Amino acid sequence: MSAQGDFIAGDWGTSHLRLFLCDARGAVRDSATGPGVAGSDGRCGEIFDSLASKWGEHLPAVLCGMVGSNIGWLQAPYAPCPATLADIAGRSASLRDGRIRIVPGLECRNHFDAPDFMRGEETQILGALALAPCLHQGRQLLCLPGTHSKWAVLNDGVVSEFLTAPTGELFNLLSTHSVLIRERGDLTEPAFCHGLAQFARFPAAQLLHRLFECRSRSLAGELVPRDAAAFLSGLLVASDIAGAVAALGPATTVYLIGSPNLTRLYADGLGHHGLGQSHTIDGSAAALAGLAQIRRQLVTHAN
Amino acid sequence: MSAQGDFIAGDWGTSHLRLFLCDARGAVRDSATGPGVAGSDGRCGEIFDSLASKWGEHLPAVLCGMVGSNIGWLQAPYAPCPATLADIAGRSASLRDGRIRIVPGLECRNHFDAPDFMRGEETQILGALALAPCLHQGRQLLCLPGTHSKWAVLNDGVVSEFLTAPTGELFNLLSTHSVLIRERGDLTEPAFCHGLAQFARFPAAQLLHRLFECRSRSLAGELVPRDAAAFLSGLLVASDIAGAVAALGPATTVYLIGSPNLTRLYADGLGHHGLGQSHTIDGSAAALAGLAQIRRQLVTHAN
Structure with missing residues (x-):
């Protein structure tokens, strides 16, 4: 059922998996849900295949969240700040000959001179940059509330630091x-x-x-x-x-x-x-938009 | 085995009961331990009698801590700050014709304009005043660390405010x-x-x-x-x-x-x-000294 240019976007956190079949512009054509990484029992590949197979074989995919952690499918090491879209996409981890890409988290030395980490929120931030273009200009303060809330500072669209x-x-x-x-x-x-x-x-x-x-x-x-x-x-x-x-x-x-x-x-x-x-x-719209941005960056970079 | 002037001092918290047979000057002659208020199942009187009976009948007693709460033996309402030794002793609750006295907790409006409460720590503070007489002079800062740490301010020996x-x-x-x-x-x-x-x-x-x-x-x-x-x-x-x-x-x-x-x-x-x-x-020495101070105050006041 897929068409030329379609790809799979996946937001795969600790508790939930949300997969989307997207067209080349990032518009959602279909979706599916599955277990989070914590409930995947080391079988992320099988779960992905069982959900994605209905959309056809060999579709490219971009996945973000805990799927890239040491309890996920493949570890995608943290990218350092300051980080741009190109930095994040460029450091994505590859599976199946690069057809599946896993977005890395971010690390920084935070305001209190301590190491800090995020995984998943970097994709939402990239999505916010796409959804609210004014975020590309000057210094901007973002807050992503949650179990572990993240506060991030953007400078001209670059993630410069954050705090958990x-x-x-x-x-x-x-x-x-x-x-x-x-x-x-x-x-x-x-x-x-x-x-x-x-x-x-x-x-x-x-x-x-x-x-x-x-x-x-x-x-x-x-x-x-x-x-x-x-x-x-x-x-x-x-x-x-x-x-x-x-x-x-x-x-x-x-x-x-x-x-x-x-x-x-x-x-x-x-x-x-x-x-x-x-x-x-x-937050869900931001994650999806971020995955589409990363996909676009990877395609552009590959050409 | 008790002598003239002897009394029972009891530190009866949520988790532990410590009873002491003291002489008129507050020196410990014997001791016993029992279950805390949370494990007393509403039978504080029976537990007290079973432990204290070996010291003789009708000894006066002073008890502090959660024994005076709504899950204890008898509720001893909080005394307001500023509070002196006389205020605290004077507001103790009476059982068995006044032979058993239960020390009230303290309440105040704290630095953040919020109600604040302590129960048990007021007795330790009175004990500290007895053990460190310099605390009677000027402004003094006390800290009683614990599950719920209490910080108290004394002004010339009077508990003026505290913070939990x-x-x-x-x-x-x-x-x-x-x-x-x-x-x-x-x-x-x-x-x-x-x-x-x-x-x-x-x-x-x-x-x-x-x-x-x-x-x-x-x-x-x-x-x-x-x-x-x-x-x-x-x-x-x-x-x-x-x-x-x-x-x-x-x-x-x-x-x-x-x-x-x-x-x-x-x-x-x-x-x-x-x-x-x-x-x-x-802390244990302070509680004992505080109970002895309250006992002395009650005896002096009664005469």
């Missing part, structure tokens, strides 16, 4: 296992904004000295116990924003790339901090 | 459940000091943006994976010290009250931050 905050992981750990949260309710907007607002009153405070409020405000009757997790989420997002902007420097617009339920929280948080406007780009 | 940081709980959660720590090794001193030193290079940084280093430094070969937990401990203790001192203000000497394995970490941390000297007081 395990904001989502800390939220999950604390709301599941901590005595600070006795009851995990819905993430109600008012309680989330309460957490944002309380943190923003003392933006230089260490997060550690604000966490107990999830419990103490419940004990004191200032917070309904089932709202404690939403309040915690507000504290964490506010701490993430305050710390990242202090480290990397403010920006007129912060570009938020991710799932709508997460980017909405960060857009609220940026508003509360009075840190300028935000512009949201859907 | 769930430092120990966060360490346990992250080193047990997080993908940041793959292997939980011993808390080796060099790796702990590495964490302290790295945090201290950027003391105003948000903890969130330093946590990923537990993993990234291992990936980059800068940290042996089994040292990641000790490195994390260094980051957490440094963040606790930096945040508390920024909030409450520095002190020439910080008084550390707790178990030696914890106070040692904080003494190291204060040294790394160049925040002056520390003076350590054993």
